[in-house]
Amino acid sequence: MKTEHFVIIGNGAAGNRAADVLRTGEPDARITLISDEFIHFYYRHRLSDFLAGDCEESDLLVRSSEEYREQRIRLRLGQRVVRVDFPKKTLYLQHMEVIRYDRLLLCVGGRPRVPEIYYACRDRFTVFKTVEDARHFRRKLAEVDRVVIVGGDLISLKVAEVLVRLGKKVSFLVDRDAFWPLEADDGVRHELSERLTAKGIEVVGDDGLALVESAGRAGLRVSTRAGRTIPCEMVGAFFGLVPAVDFLLGSGLDIDRGILVDEYLQTSVPGVFAAGDCAQVYNPAIRNYWVSIGWPNARLLGEVAALNMLGQGRRADHVPVNALEMDGLVVNTCWWRRLQ
Amino acid sequence: MSPGRRKGICPPDQARLTDPEGGIPLQTSDHPADLQQLRLNVPCVSACPALTDVPAYIEAVRRRDYRTAFRLNLDTNFLPGVLGRVCSRPCETACRHGDPDLGAPVAICYLKRLAADYLDPAFTEFRDPFPATGRSVAVVGGGPAGLAAARVLGLLGHRVTIFESFPRLGGMLMYGIPIFRLPRDVVSLDVERILGPGIRVELGVQVGREVRAPELLREHDAVIVAAGTYKTRPLGVPGADLPMVLSGLDFMIQVNQGLAPPVGRRVLVVGGGFTAHDCARASLRLGAEEASICIRTTEEDLYVTREEILETKREGVTYLNLVSSTRVVAEGGTSGIVFARNRLGRVNQSGQRSPSPIAGSEFLKPADTVIAAIGQSADPDGVLAGLEGKPVFDRASGACELPGLFGAGDFVTGPATVIDAIGHARKVAGEVDRFLSGNTRTRIYVTVTPSGDTTRPRTWDFISRTPMPDLGEAERLSAMENEVRAGYDEAMGQEEARRCYLCHLKYEIDPAKCIYCRLCLEACPRACIGLVENARPGEPGSPPTLQWTRSWNETAAVVIDSARCIRCGLCLRICPTRCIRVLKLGVAESLDPSVGEAAQ
Numbered sequence: 001m002k003t004e005h006f007v008i009i010g011n012g013a014a015g016n017r018a019a020d021v022l023r024t025g026e027p028d029a030r031i032t033l034i035s036d037e038f039i040h041f042y043y044r045h046r047l048s049d050f051l052a053g054d055c056e057e058s059d060l061l062v063r064s065s066e067e068y069r070e071q072r073i074r075l076r077l078g079q080r081v082v083r084v085d086f087p088k089k090t091l092y093l094q095h096m097e098v099i100r101y102d103r104l105l106l107c108v109g110g111r112p113r114v115p116e117i118y119y120a121c122r123d124r125f126t127v128f129k130t131v132e133d134a135r136h137f138r139r140k141l142a143e144v145d146r147v148v149i150v151g152g153d154l155i156s157l158k159v160a161e162v163l164v165r166l167g168k169k170v171s172f173l174v175d176r177d178a179f180w181p182l183e184a185d186d187g188v189r190h191e192l193s194e195r196l197t198a199k200g201i202e203v204v205g206d207d208g209l210a211l212v213e214s215a216g217r218a219g220l221r222v223s224t225r226a227g228r229t230i231p232c233e234m235v236g237a238f239f240g241l242v243p244a245v246d247f248l249l250g251s252g253l254d255i256d257r258g259i260l261v262d263e264y265l266q267t268s269v270p271g272v273f274a275a276g277d278c279a280q281v282y283n284p285a286i287r288n289y290w291v292s293i294g295w296p297n298a299r300l301l302g303e304v305a306a307l308n309m310l311g312q313g314r315r316a317d318h319v320p321v322n323a324l325e326m327d328g329l330v331v332n333t334c335w336w337r338r339l340q
Numbered sequence: 341m342s343p344g345r346r347k348g349i350c351p352p353d354q355a356r357l358t359d360p361e362g363g364i365p366l367q368t369s370d371h372p373a374d375l376q377q378l379r380l381n382v383p384c385v386s387a388c389p390a391l392t393d394v395p396a397y398i399e400a401v402r403r404r405d406y407r408t409a410f411r412l413n414l415d416t417n418f419l420p421g422v423l424g425r426v427c428s429r430p431c432e433t434a435c436r437h438g439d440p441d442l443g444a445p446v447a448i449c450y451l452k453r454l455a456a457d458y459l460d461p462a463f464t465e466f467r468d469p470f471p472a473t474g475r476s477v478a479v480v481g482g483g484p485a486g487l488a489a490a491r492v493l494g495l496l497g498h499r500v501t502i503f504e505s506f507p508r509l510g511g512m513l514m515y516g517i518p519i520f521r522l523p524r525d526v527v528s529l530d531v532e533r534i535l536g537p538g539i540r541v542e543l544g545v546q547v548g549r550e551v552r553a554p555e556l557l558r559e560h561d562a563v564i565v566a567a568g569t570y571k572t573r574p575l576g577v578p579g580a581d582l583p584m585v586l587s588g589l590d591f592m593i594q595v596n597q598g599l600a601p602p603v604g605r606r607v608l609v610v611g612g613g614f615t616a617h618d619c620a621r622a623s624l625r626l627g628a629e630e631a632s633i634c635i636r637t638t639e640e641d642l643y644v645t646r647e648e649i650l651e652t653k654r655e656g657v658t659y660l661n662l663v664s665s666t667r668v669v670a671e672g673g674t675s676g677i678v679f680a681r682n683r684l685g686r687v688n689q690s691g692q693r694s695p696s697p698i699a700g701s702e703f704l705k706p707a708d709t710v711i712a713a714i715g716q717s718a719d720p721d722g723v724l725a726g727l728e729g730k731p732v733f734d735r736a737s738g739a740c741e742l743p744g745l746f747g748a749g750d751f752v753t754g755p756a757t758v759i760d761a762i763g764h765a766r767k768v769a770g771e772v773d774r775f776l777s778g779n780t781r782t783r784i785y786v787t788v789t790p791s792g793d794t795t796r797p798r799t800w801d802f803i804s805r806t807p808m809p810d811l812g813e814a815e816r817l818s819a820m821e822n823e824v825r826a827g828y829d830e831a832m833g834q835e836e837a838r839r840c841y842l843c844h845l846k847y848e849i850d851p852a853k854c855i856y857c858r859l860c861l862e863a864c865p866r867a868c869i870g871l872v873e874n875a876r877p878g879e880p881g882s883p884p885t886l887q888w889t890r891s892w893n894e895t896a897a898v899v900i901d902s903a904r905c906i907r908c909g910l911c912l913r914i915c916p917t918r919c920i921r922v923l924k925l926g927v928a929e930s931l932d933p934s935v936g937e938a939a940q
Contacts, residue, residue, distance in 0.1 A: 083440055092440070116653030120812060210814070249640060254684050256638040256661050268684070287681065287701045289662065 483511020
């Protein structure tokens with residue numbers, strides 16, 4: 001009998017949890033985990049420690065190659081899926097290799113969001129999501145005195161603090177929709193400003209980014225809507241993440257912001273599931289579609305998706321974290337409650 | 341002289357006809373199988389409803405021969421300046437350069453604009469019309485469809501009168517599309533070029549009121565109704581008649597007449613078509629602080645181009661996806677729309693989504709102004725008032741039960757794009773001429789001309805798409821008339837034109853000369869040369885089906901798969917026996933004067 005081939009795209013919390021659950025449930029199946037990063041599964045929330053120099057890259061890793069070998073999970077690192085042909089159950093990798101699957105799990109996560117209103121500045125933004133971004137950030141910091149941070153998400157608070165600690169001058173432009181997709185009210189924004197100021201960060205509030213221009217060799221010039229200009233060497237963009245589903249557009253899979261799934265994490269294509277930060281599901285409690293955020297949610301959804309791939313019919317209960325805590329600042333994430 | 345013509349399948353190596361004037365071997369065909377060949381080889385041309393010869397004009401742009409490039413457009417789609425800005429670009433969707441591993445499609449549309457922008461202002465060329473037929477045609481509506489039909493029929497020697505209810509010609513180009521996407525002098529210039537001898541224009545005349553259809557049918561030998569779709573679909577939910585609810589098309593017509601309809605601070609636009617996008621972008625320019633486009637499905641299902649969506653978002657418009665409006669409320673301090681969230685639903689047989697509201701998902705989205713742009717339709721009762729019965733127009737030919745009455749463009753097909761309307765009107769005009777002359781004088785031909793190797797170096801295949809320069813966000817929103825896209829300059833245009841593979845070149849291996857040396861297979865960068873074991877006659881109207889093989893023992897011929905070939909010419913240059921030949925496929929509309937004369 002032909003063994004089933006489970007393919008998981010995405011080597012994050014959801015993908016790894018799913019791979020383990022699949023292995024337990026189906027000891028003989030072929031399991032392949034594909035990641036476009038060259039590094040093993042790592043803790044993303046420690047990247048700011050890595051940036052600060054408090055830990056090295058090896059400290060970020062969650063598991064080693066041996067564990068995958070023991071579990072007989074085929075790990076494909078540094079390989080990017082560029083297209084999926086769902087009727088043919090086939091994946092196309094960037095290096096022209098073709099992979100067939102029987103069941104597919106999409107845990108592709110998010111990519112840094114750059115709001116379209118800042119489209120013209122996008123090439124001058126430095127983003128911070130992957131370990132590669134962190135390395136780049138760290139290398140660049142050597143030539144940088146002043147950093148402007150635009151946006152405002154949880155990771156940006158940590159990064160700003162690290163930068164101050166490293167002796168950089170930091171200006172923080174708090175965006176109107178800081179903490180997107182969560183809704184930060186004026187109270188949260190105010191508290192955020194106070195905390196940042198207390199740490200020696202200059203907060204530019206009630207203003208917005210207008211333009212980032214090149215100013216000579218390594219220099220940049222940030223202009224705000226109110227007409228202020230801030231010279232700097234680096235602009236860090238922290239606008240949250242959006243599901244990295246661009247490669248699936250036009251493939252026939254139902255996609256809105258993320259991959260649309262039902263409460264069983266089943267996508268619109270039979271046999272294809274999605275979990276983690278890329279899956280979008282309707283949540284009756286908030287009367288809205290919802291994309292999960294955070295490590296524990298991703299792990300949980302990965303587990304549920306894997307059980308459903310094994311035919312267990314498990315519903316994903318929404319576990320909306322009521323508050324995300326970061327460095328003592330609690331951001332209320334019950335933004336949906338207000339809709340009722 | 342018209343070129344010689346041969347009907348039926350013309351394998352390129354047989355039955356070569358000689359053009360008596362140029363002495364150039366030329367072959368033409370209007371057989372469906374050859375049109376299918378055109379589709380396989382030159383996807384951009386067949387994707388264009390007006391069959392614009394795209395590679396030919398891009399090649400002309402590359403040579404800086406803007407006159408030729410412009411003419412190639414003028415002869416097929418009639419409005420190069422306009423379409424170079426607002427075309428929906430089915431050609432770019434089909435472009436081979438956009439295949440999964442080949443990069444991004446060529447910016448065909450922007451190159452069209454370049455040809456129009458850099459055209460010598462002294463260009464006044466007009467094709468000589470055919471001898472006058474003495475027949476007269478009334479065209480109702482001076483929009484893209486009406487203008488296209490008038491142009492074709494005027495050329496064919498008929499007397500044409502256009503009846504336009506607005507004070508200026510152009511229809512949606514003048515009154516629907518906002519000025520920041522399409523400057524009005526561009527529209528006027530293109531329209532002036534269309535109006536040639538034999539075309540009369542009656543402005544400010546509303547057919548159905550000042551003139552009635554039965555009169556037109558009495559006074560003219562044929563009547564084409566190209567009155568567009570100006571009847572708007574109401575929102576159809578409780579509260580839709582509140583004063584804060586505006587109709588999208590009426591809103592745009594007011595904006596385009598230079599009026600500034602008042603908008604509130606927060607604007608919700610319901611609908612996701614071009615009009616909806618224009619309304620949202622225009623309201624930001626009229627002072628709204630927030631504008632959202634509310635759609636029933638997702639952005640991926642929208643008919644507007646990806647670029648249009650990006651431009652809209654760049655200006656700060658947000659999208660509210662997967663919602664259906666259930667009612668509009670304005671009571672006390674709150675006003676806005678109560679929406680229900682939708683499930684996307686499956687794609688039905690006609691390719692449409694059927695989203696369904698989720699029970700218990702209602703929520704209020706606050707707004708000060710609501711603009712409904714959820715659909716438009718034709719108003720046959722108004723335009724055709726006075727006729728007995730309700731004529732039903734055939735979509736393909738435009739004809740109806742009443743002899744001499746035809747319909748063209750959106751009026752028949754429902755709301756579509758400018759290029760769709762022009763393509764449709766062109767076909768209907770051919771039918772009208774057939775009705776008037778009793779003969780088929782217009783025919784679309786595929787032409788096949790021997791050609792040399794491509795003039796492109798292989799390195800040009802790796803040039804990336806040239807971005808369109810545009811205005812910064814602040815400058816855009818400061819005035820309605822600031823055109824958002826600045827247009828390529830000449831250098832950018834040259835660079836972009838180099839990217840075109842020139843798919844109208846067809847590389848063919850002559851099996852009689854091929855020595856099966858495999859050099860071409862090794863040289864080919866895209867693995868588009870293969871081994872064929874047999875060719876079976878295809879279905880009627882389609883080319884033969886090739887049976888590919890991997891075994892040399894079964895190989896009857898080495899064949900270039902034209903549907904994959906990127907026309908790099910490497911095979912031709914490496915071939916030791918020179919058995920590869922290049923043909924150039926073109927598309928031409930033959931207007932045959934001899935038939936017209938015979939009819940008189």
